[in-house]
Amino acid sequence: MIEQPVPDTTPAPRPGRAVSPAPEGRGPVDRRTEPSVLSLRGARQVFSTPRGDVPAVAGVDLDVRPGQVLCLVGESGCGKTTTARMAAGLAEPTGGEVLYRGTALRALGKQERAGFRRAVQYIHQDPYASLNPVRTVHSTLTAGLRRHGLAKGRDQARRAAIDLLERVDLTPAEDHLDKYPHQLSGGQRQRVAVARALAMDPEVIIADESTSMLDVSIRVSLLNTLGALRDDLGVGFCFITHDLAVAKYFAWDGEIAVMYLGKVVEQGPTPDVVNDPRHPYTRALVSAVCEPDPDLARTKERVRLRSADIPDLTDLPSGCDFHPRCPLYEQGRCDTERPPLVETGGRRLLACHVVDGPG
């Protein structure tokens, strides 16, 4: 990997940086010239439980760049949220590193860490649970501003809160400032959560299933609001969803990484992955989507899995994690050897013994 130019704002590289290995074959994927704001390098998260160790995330390499979307897709329990929590600094990886502007999080000084906290914001899945019920919208939005010293005095904070609400299309903003979460609809609450994230003028927003609880009509307008932040303010997104249609729409110019049991099994530019999925798991996901078109829904080819149930993380299968469910399973190969994630051309990565990359 070519060393990226380091922007002025970046703190001087620390020794911790040396431990970030440049995995082979990733070069061409980093097609954007801009350095990534947030990187995961071999990040692992193993939870110790009475039933044994649970490797929720088993080594992932991911990059979030300014104005770009990195979309994580996969089933429940595949490690999407744990990956996001590590990226946000909410959980310390048990192995590997999370780097903010090239510096490992664990090596950040107090002040730099505050900068990271401000620059990377998290929007949770459930707008009914992520807002403090006893705080007004105004109080929710200005708490961070005051904490990070971004607004001086009440008036300035109030003006900032109004600006934020307007930016997420909650207008007239004055009408919403003094409301409590229970007085807002789900879509309005999620907009407040977005506004709260924006208050910090973030470089990266990590959105964990942030639109999945909303009505279809509201979902698109929230996605468009987020899209405007990406395009106009250059905010980078780590966008987590299990809905491939949403991924396709929001991350069209970005990348999709498909996760299965804590590992990335396929990654590449969104249009390529969704329109020409290679990994049998990605194919199953794409083919399982219910299409909003009765003719298409009835004629669409479906991938039939050998098993509907996801294996237990404490008792992972031998070889390829997907082999007990895979329709293309080849005995003697898939059940003995784990396929590595390798570059297959066209800036795509694939971890499968059986299928070839595109073209």
Add this chain to the structure above:
Amino acid sequence: MTPTPPAPAADGPLLSVRGVDVGYRTGRRTRLTAVHDASFDLYPGQSMALVGESGCGKTTLGLGLLRLLPRTGTVSAGQILFRRKSGDQVDVRTLAKEDLRRFRWNEAAMVFQGAMNAFNPVLRMEEHFLDTFRAHERRTRRPRAEILEESAELLEMVRLDPARVLPSHPHELSGGMRQRALIALALALRPQLLILDEPTTALDVLTQRSVVEQLTELRERLRFSMVFITHDLGLAAELADRVGTMYAGRLIETGTTRDLFHRARHPYTSALIGSVPPVAGDRHVPEPLPGGPPGLNALPPGCSFEPRCPRATEECTATRPELRVLHPRDEGLSHAAACLHADGAELPTRGGHP
């Protein structure tokens, strides 16, 4: 026991809903009507989706059909005519308590929203099956072993392993397993009608797929009719023969699934379908549908969609459009829309794919 198939499709609808209003008591003297004047016929074997945004009355109507509303809710007008297995037609609204208990589950069963919460967390799955059979079965009390054997058959029908499921508590099963077990339980007494409230919401896409496939298979095998409530238009497109769109408590468009997806005549249906991004094909840019439905206690005097409607005229603010048949068909499959401009220019739809 061999399953008794529902009575052969006699002429006429299985369920005939006529001018049904459903409301909730909100205070000592105040009521809120959540469903206004719902009418539709469901013929044996049909599958109908009720679609619309949250709060438009879908669940209230579904619960009202079986009189399963919370204490504050009542069906306050209209008729819910149901053709029983015996061939008699009854109005569900007039069923007395004991008769209603026998009607539920034997003739019509409900799969509630949120498979997570539909089971009693302290009872093993086998107790749920035993309770259901004992509470609703017509005949005399059967031995436990016999009921459990039949429960095992039901679970196998939805491809669950009875030896694993029956002795488990609900929390020991995954979301998908619970949803499938709930469907098996609903079908225990071979009802002619199954009402499902958001059957795949909160499930992963692969689990959704297996639930959809199983419902399709079961319907072919047991030939029950289905009304399902969903905000997932993809699910409606796939699983329904016909669709009813609800808005602010009213059915505002009904027709075959193709009618609504390819030839919608109500701007709300068209906007709802247009707001869903598809996975197949080129990137389709969905159109957002700004605003939200009006509060049920502050409905506009004219068309309730008028404030959000791109083609609203002055007439729309004053006159409330009735559901009007545009394309008559038999078996309740007529295309009808409640829009003053339903005969106007074509609305944008997801044109037919080859």
